[in-house]
Amino acid sequence: MTTLTRNATAAERTLGRPVRRRGQSDMKVALFFIAPAMIGFIVFYLVPTLRGIYLSFTEYSILGDPTWIGTANYEAIGKDPLFWNALAVTTQYVLINIVLQTALALGLALLMHRVAKSTLIRGTLLLPYLMANVIAALLWFWLLDYQIGIVNYFIDALGMPKVAFFGSEEWAIPTQALINTWRHMGYTALLIFAGLQAIPGHVYEVANLDGASPWQTFRKITMPLLRPVLALVLIVTIIGSFQVFDTVAVTTQGGPVNASRVLQFYIYQKAFTESDFGYGSALAVILFVILALVAFIQMKFLKGNESDLD
Amino acid sequence: MNKKKALGSLAAAAAAVLALSACGNGGSAEAGKGEINYWLWDANQLPAYKQCADDFHKANPDITVKVTQRGWDDYWGTLTNGFVAGTAPDVFTDHLAKYPEFVKNKQILALDDAVKKDNIDTGAYNSGLADLWVGQDGKRYGLPKDWDTIALFYNKKLAADAGVTPEQMASLTWNPQDGGTYEKTIAHLTVDKNGKRGDEPGFDKDNVAVYGLGLNGSGSGQGQTEWSYLTGTTGWTHTDKNPWGTHFNYDDPKFQQSIDWFAGLAQKGYMPKLETTVGASMADTFAAGKSVINAHGSWMIGQYTGYKDIQVGIAPTPTGVNGKRSSMYNGLADSIYAGTKKPEAAVKWVEYLGSAACQDVVASKAVVFPAIKSSADKAVDAFKAKGVDVTPFSQQVKDGTTFLFPIADKAAKVDGIMKPAMDAVVSGKAPASSLTQANDQVNALFK
Incomplete structure (x- = not known):
């Protein structure tokens, strides 16, 4: 709201006259411009979401009609050990992925900001992100293969025991979290880099004059001023991270045993493999609620909608 | 996904309109001619069926058949989408694990009338194969x-x-106690990094x-290729009756003993650990000389x-507890989509696929064993001609x-329970007795 008012006053100042009150006639024009996004939103998001919520209260095998069963799906989920397992596995994935990814991306962004000014190097950091998720997963699936992968070949050559990166229960999730860290790190760094560029140079000059050490500058100036951008980046990446699916689907498919049966894959398994669309929808609604809560808490906690740059 | 579905329903609506107008012009004449779509998943068999x-x-000059091949992984999902959208192929290759659900949801047509009318002799097929495709309602699908x-x-x-x-x-033999000559041979064929064989002292099971x-x-x-050829000799069966069993037997001590033996091979270093098999296929590691x-x-x-430079021998599975060999016997069939616009043409094509004329063509390509006895013999000869x-x-x-092959309802759900449970046992994380609990879960599905 504050931003809106400020923009309005700024507009008033530049135009040198009060902004014309919006008339009824603008409504049509506005609708015209909003329509493409609105239609897409309604057809691809709103309707499927509402239908998904409806289906979560039914038993539905896609062929045939849904039957209303009330909250039976949710009650079954509460008692389903695989759901709780999926939640734990997904959380483990998100923690590894987000902590590493954000830390590395912040480091890269600082390097891009301060050291690597060449567009070529900055562009190279983004390369893994240009690769499709499935391709990245398959690439690493082969590189890290136990029998014929080159990584295990070198590990073996160094005299260390080979690692079943995808096959062992301990490694399956960390491996996939690292693959996606590798893929998304450059992109996240780019977002943070944009945030760094928005910090005015004079703040740093003043800090420099006052004799602040680089660490102090980072802690007292860069981090607080970067907070809104960092909050946004965290919200977007955490939501994305919770929705990990493609990597699991093309590599371990939930296994070994249940070690990589993340929530999204479990939803897919229930709905599309076992034709239990009601149960799958209920799981999806729960994921939706979890993500909404996580985003809300982050916004509140990190004050992502306010800036200290005033 | 959503987009696809929306497009699919549009297409379905359009098709419905077309169908309505077709009915107006006398639909029955159209039902026996035109183009029909046929799907299969095995790329190796595509040339044979194109020729068919x-x-x-x-x-039948007024009917053309469009053959489409899709990989196994996409096949069933695309087919289900097709059922929902009304765009499924008229005829498709069907699997025993899948068709019970299609019958339940009325997505495939019964063939009884056609079989009776056209005097199809189901006795021409290898014994038991035709019966696999008779549903719980007694109709043939x-x-x-x-x-x-x-x-x-x-x-x-x-x-x-290895001599x-x-x-x-x-002439290998097997039993679940000491594994018979099957285990002895497997042990002898295993070689560690120092060249020591699995049955020699000093064998290093961690560096094979x-x-x-x-x-x-x-x-x-199911253990179709993994362990069912062993458990089958112990008198154990997957379900109480087959087809259409409603009670599974994974809690049987005979079965659990066999699985314990099987999992034990990995612990002894004679078989790769399960965790190392995620990724490269067994056949490819065989080609690399690693098993x-x-x-x-x-x-x-x-x-x-087909692997270059590898001389492959084929031996029958070992004789087991009952003194006989054992093998799971699985059969594919062609089914007709209930929503087909050209049921008469589809029936003609299915009957042709099931006839000696087409199955002899398939036999001559030496890729699979056709269902008709005489055609299967021709396939054996065709393989022999290839050496x-x-x-x-x-x-x-x-x-x-x-x-x-054990045919039961809810195959996907059974698989959802048994896959992780069996993974845990074969990887050595749990004893085979843990399968009793999984068995209870599976049987609860049928209550």
Whole structure:
């Protein structure tokens, strides 16, 4: 709201006259411009979401009609050990992925900001992100293969025991979290880099004059001023991270045993493999609620909608 | 996904409009001609069925068949989408694990009238194959096209190096206590990094260069190629009756003892650990000379004999507890989509696919065993002409030592429970007795 008012006053100042009150006639024009996004939103998001919520209260095998069963799906989920397992596995994935990814991306962004000014190097950091998720997963699936992968070949050559990166229960999730860290790190760094560029140079000059050490500058100036951008980046990446699916689907498919049966894959398994669309929808609604809560808490906690740059 | 579905329903609506208008012009005449769509998943069989389609078109000039091949992984999802959108192929290759659900949801047509009207002799098929496709309602939902059994592929050179003769390979014995000569041979064929064999003192089970037996996976609830050829000799069956069992027997001590033995091979270092098999396929590691014996299905003959520089022998599965061999016996068939616009043409095509004319063509390509007895014999000859003796596969059918693929409702849900449970056992994380709990979960599905 504050931003809106400020923009309005700024507009008033530049135009040198009060902004014309919006008339009824603008409504049509506005609708015209909003329509493409609105239609897409309604057809691809709103309707499927509402239908998904409806289906979560039914038993539905896609062929045939849904039957209303009330909250039976949710009650079954509460008692389903695989759901709780999926939640734990997904959380483990998100923690590894987000902590590493954000830390590395912040480091890269600082390097891009301060050291690597060449567009070529900055562009190279983004390369893994240009690769499709499935391709990245398959690439690493082969590189890290136990029998014929080159990584295990070198590990073996160094005299260390080979690692079943995808096959062992301990490694399956960390491996996939690292693959996606590798893929998304450059992109996240780019977002943070944009945030760094928005910090005015004079703040740093003043800090420099006052004799602040680089660490102090980072802690007292860069981090607080970067907070809104960092909050946004965290919200977007955490939501994305919770929705990990493609990597699991093309590599371990939930296994070994249940070690990589993340929530999204479990939803897919229930709905599309076992034709239990009601149960799958209920799981999806729960994921939706979890993500909404996580985003809300982050916004509140990190004050992502306010800036200290005033 | 959503977009696809929206487009699909649009297409379905359009098709419905077309269908309505077609009815106005006398739909019955249209039902017997035009283009029909046919799907299959095995790329190896595509040339054979393309030729069948051409021959069929020559005999029935007003019907053309469009053959489409889709990989197994996409096949069933695309088919289900097609059912929902009304755009599924008129005729498609069907699997025993899948068709019960299609019958339940009324997505495939019963063929009884056509079989009666056109005097199709279901006795021409290898015994039992036609019966697999009779649903719980007593109606027939597919005409058999081929069958498969299990045998042992082995690396002839590595076996000869170990002094194991083809005769020995053909007369292996097995029991769940000490594994019989099957385990002895597997142990002897295993070689560690220092060149020590699995049955020699000082064998290092943690540094194995060549495994005696390859591992494909845990086998989930069926163990088709992994362990069912062993458990089948103990008198154990997957379900209380087959087809249409409603009670599973994974809690049977006979079964659990056999699985404990199987999982034990990995602990002894004679078989790769399950965790190392995620990724590269068993057949490819066999080609790389990293395992000597691979138990696998007859549909893999082409792949195993196709590897350059590897001499592959084929041996029958070992004789087991009951003194006989055993193999799961699985059969595919062609089914007709209930929503087809051209049921008469579709029936004609299915009957042609199930006839000796088409199955002889398939036989001549030497890729699978056709369902018709005389055609299957021709396939054996065609394999022989290629220099491959496939009698270890066909002998079990002749000797009657096969048992049918377990057909039951809710196959996907059973798999959802049994896959992780069996993974845990074969990887050594849990004893086979833990399968009793999984069995309770599976049986609860049928209550």
